Amino acid sequence: MSNETKKILKEASDRANAAYLRRRITVDPITRLEGHGKIDIFLDEAGDVDRAYFQIPELRGFEKFAEGRPAEDMPQITSRICGVCPTAHHMAATKTLDDLYKVEPPPAGRKIRELVYSAFMAEDHALHFYFLGGPDFVVGPEAPAADRNILGVIAKVGEEAGRTVIAMRRRLREIISMVGGKVIHPVLGLPGGVAKRVTAEQQKEIAKTAADAVEFGKFTLQLFRDVVLAEKAYVDLIVSDAFTHETYYMGLVDEKNRPNFYDGRIRVVRPDGAEYVVFDSGDYLDYIAEHVEPWSYVKFCYLKPIGWQGFTDGAESGIFSVAPLARLNAASGMATPVAQEAFEEMFTTLGGGPVHHTLANHWARVVELIYAAERLKELADDPELIDPEVRVLPTETPREGVGVVEAPRGTLFHHYQTDERGVIEKANLIVATQNNSARIAMSVEKAAKGLISKGEVSDGILNKVEMAFRAYDPCHACATHSLPGSMPLLLQVRGSDGEIISTLQRDSDGSLHRQ
Amino acid sequence: MKTLLSGELPPPGTVLAPDVALCDECSRIDTKPEDLSFIEFKRPHQVLADEGTCLLAQGLLCMGPATRAGCGALCVEGNMPCTGCFGPTSRVHDQGAKFLSAIASMIGADDPEAIDKVLDTIPDPVGTFYRYSLPASSLRRRKTTALEA
Numbered sequence: 001m002s003n004e005t006k007k008i009l010k011e012a013s014d015r016a017n018a019a020y021l022r023r024r025i026t027v028d029p030i031t032r033l034e035g036h037g038k039i040d041i042f043l044d045e046a047g048d049v050d051r052a053y054f055q056i057p058e059l060r061g062f063e064k065f066a067e068g069r070p071a072e073d074m075p076q077i078t079s080r081i082c083g084v085c086p087t088a089h090h091m092a093a094t095k096t097l098d099d100l101y102k103v104e105p106p107p108a109g110r111k112i113r114e115l116v117y118s119a120f121m122a123e124d125h126a127l128h129f130y131f132l133g134g135p136d137f138v139v140g141p142e143a144p145a146a147d148r149n150i151l152g153v154i155a156k157v158g159e160e161a162g163r164t165v166i167a168m169r170r171r172l173r174e175i176i177s178m179v180g181g182k183v184i185h186p187v188l189g190l191p192g193g194v195a196k197r198v199t200a201e202q203q204k205e206i207a208k209t210a211a212d213a214v215e216f217g218k219f220t221l222q223l224f225r226d227v228v229l230a231e232k233a234y235v236d237l238i239v240s241d242a243f244t245h246e247t248y249y250m251g252l253v254d255e256k257n258r259p260n261f262y263d264g265r266i267r268v269v270r271p272d273g274a275e276y277v278v279f280d281s282g283d284y285l286d287y288i289a290e291h292v293e294p295w296s297y298v299k300f301c302y303l304k305p306i307g308w309q310g311f312t313d314g315a316e317s318g319i320f321s322v323a324p325l326a327r328l329n330a331a332s333g334m335a336t337p338v339a340q341e342a343f344e345e346m347f348t349t350l351g352g353g354p355v356h357h358t359l360a361n362h363w364a365r366v367v368e369l370i371y372a373a374e375r376l377k378e379l380a381d382d383p384e385l386i387d388p389e390v391r392v393l394p395t396e397t398p399r400e401g402v403g404v405v406e407a408p409r410g411t412l413f414h415h416y417q418t419d420e421r422g423v424i425e426k427a428n429l430i431v432a433t434q435n436n437s438a439r440i441a442m443s444v445e446k447a448a449k450g451l452i453s454k455g456e457v458s459d460g461i462l463n464k465v466e467m468a469f470r471a472y473d474p475c476h477a478c479a480t481h482s483l484p485g486s487m488p489l490l491l492q493v494r495g496s497d498g499e500i501i502s503t504l505q506r507d508s509d510g511s512l513h514r515q
Numbered sequence: 516m517k518t519l520l521s522g523e524l525p526p527p528g529t530v531l532a533p534d535v536a537l538c539d540e541c542s543r544i545d546t547k548p549e550d551l552s553f554i555e556f557k558r559p560h561q562v563l564a565d566e567g568t569c570l571l572a573q574g575l576l577c578m579g580p581a582t583r584a585g586c587g588a589l590c591v592e593g594n595m596p597c598t599g600c601f602g603p604t605s606r607v608h609d610q611g612a613k614f615l616s617a618i619a620s621m622i623g624a625d626d627p628e629a630i631d632k633v634l635d636t637i638p639d640p641v642g643t644f645y646r647y648s649l650p651a652s653s654l655r656r657r658k659t660t661a662l663e664a
Contacts, residue, residue, distance in 0.1 A: 069642045072560045076598060097560070181593020185600075188593060190560050196594035197566070391563060422558075423638050496651040 035476025047455030094189030100401030101394035109193030142460030193391025242450025251327030322410030532585025
């Protein structure tokens with residue numbers, strides 16, 4: 001080949017590569033969520049979006065290293081799946097232990113658990129509204145990136161309001177420390193109850209925080225009305241087609257079909273709102289299955305009886321959604337008065353249920369914050385809370401148990417099989433955000449297609465694409481808790497000094513190479 | 516915060532906690548006996564632990580003696596045994612081995628069979644003693660190298 005030919009070929013190759021790079025837009029890392037991820041958008045020749053991928057590169061392995069562990073250690077082990085929502089795993093694991101040992105907590109034990117759990121739901125929802133998802137609306141989706149965070153929110157709502165938010169979360173978290181030992185990775189959960197009783201003095205302090213939390217919930221809803229609902233551009237964004245999907249919706253409900261975060265039966269409704277199924281946690285494997293794609297480590301849940309039909313909407317597709325909007329869609333009201341009013345306001349404004357607008361998750365989350373605060377107050381004011389009998393000792397031989405709670409980010413299942421000593425032989429976790437992962441992938445792609453055309457991309461537009469996942473308040477450390485199927489993988493094991501001890505490689509044909 | 520803002524930071528690798536075992540910080544230290552002797556160990560779900568007495572004295576595997584102070588003994592305040600998450604003091608190189616040797620000296624039995632019976636009440640020694648410290652343990656530093664001929 002002559003030098004002239006080489007030169008021409010190289011120029012052509014450089015042009016092709018440059019054209020390819022112009023057609024690939026990457027948001028890495030994505031921000032204001034729990035966990036790690038990136039969004040890859042591929043444009044066609046016209047500059048419109050051809051495909052968009054929401055990829056999660058986290059890999060954890062909890063289901064594997066749980067094997068061989070005493071089951072009573074699981075509430076503390078699984079809480080390490082996440083530093084934002086550890087209490088959700090702690091509680092799901094604790095309830096799994098109840099089922100494993102066939103014990104029921106005494107009334108005070110159950111109330112203490114639900115008290116801690118309500119405080120947790122309230123503070124975690126407040127975290128998302130003010131720190132994670134809220135900035136997009138309070139400061140504006142196209143505001144400079146440096147302002148799209150809690151500091152920007154405080155600048156907008158004022159320092160006084162900012163202090164209120166921070167203080168309220170601190171006080172709610174102090175309840176968890178007080179009752180559960182510590183707030184990140186609490187220790188209260190044991191089969192048959194909790195580790196420690198609540199004193200009368202503690203109850204007084206908790207009751208005061210709870211009363212203030214209800215007012216805080218109302219304050220947050222008013223802020224939402226003033227800043228989001230009063231702004232036509234935001235309302236248009238919320239109801240726009242780019243951010244709308246019609247899927248099934250799942251949530252835990254009590255006997256009156258109202259959300260209960262701690263316990264209940266799992267209810268699923270169709271996209272048109274009709275009830276599809278109600279089942280007990282022990283039967284989850286009949287209804288939920290997981291699908292794997294080669295481009296992400298997160299598994300995609302779908303309704304087993306309907307089957308995996310691809311990333312599509314509608315009643316024929318097995319894709320479902322969980323977390324605030326889904327929970328409210330799967331319910332017929334709220335169990336506490338102020339939350340009930342807020343529930344009715346939301347559905348009336350948005351034209352009745354079910355609501356399919358993904359961004360309405362932010363609204364539903366505020367309704368849930370109010371319910372969590374009201375429920376906290378109910379339990380804090382209950383005289384039985386300080387009863388000294390908080391735990392019963394198990395007597396049955398353990399074999400298998402399933403526990404379910406509503407994590408802030410969706411329905412959470414823990415399932416353990418043990419030997420007769422209660423040592424884990426097999427563990428399966430279906431974790432909140434996994435249930436949403438298919439719909440999140442669809443939301444990101446649809447938003448990208450709706451917002452990007454003719455190759456025009458700006459930071460504001462990319463942020464709006466990110467808003468498509470942010471509404472779900474994803475928790476990806478949670479969603480990627482397992483070791484997934486058979487995608488190509490390079491595993492490097494390093495000692496505590498950072499040096500590589502061994503390497504394991506799996507190719508796409510499944511063959512393994514160890515060094 | 517002031518130190519951070521002043522820019523005068525302590526040397527890298529400094530642990531911002533006291534260099535003594537957790538027992539020193541624990542509110543229950545007055546109830547920790549000089550000599551402990553066990554014929555069996557208890558798992559947390561098998562007993563209703565007293566809220567004011569040393570957990571080790573109650574037969575629970577509290578990692579306090581092998582763990583650095585500085586966390587406020589929060590788990591013990593929550594009436595659950597310490598699991599060792601803060602790591603060992605600077606004088607200990609293998610946290611799990613440190614606790615294992617402490618336990619070994621507390622076994623109230625002489626013949627091997629009796630000793631085994633006591634140890635059988637600990638179903639997951641590695642997961643319990645090395646929960647947070649396995650990567651740094653001397654157990655893991657084994658490396659196989661080929662010998663040159």
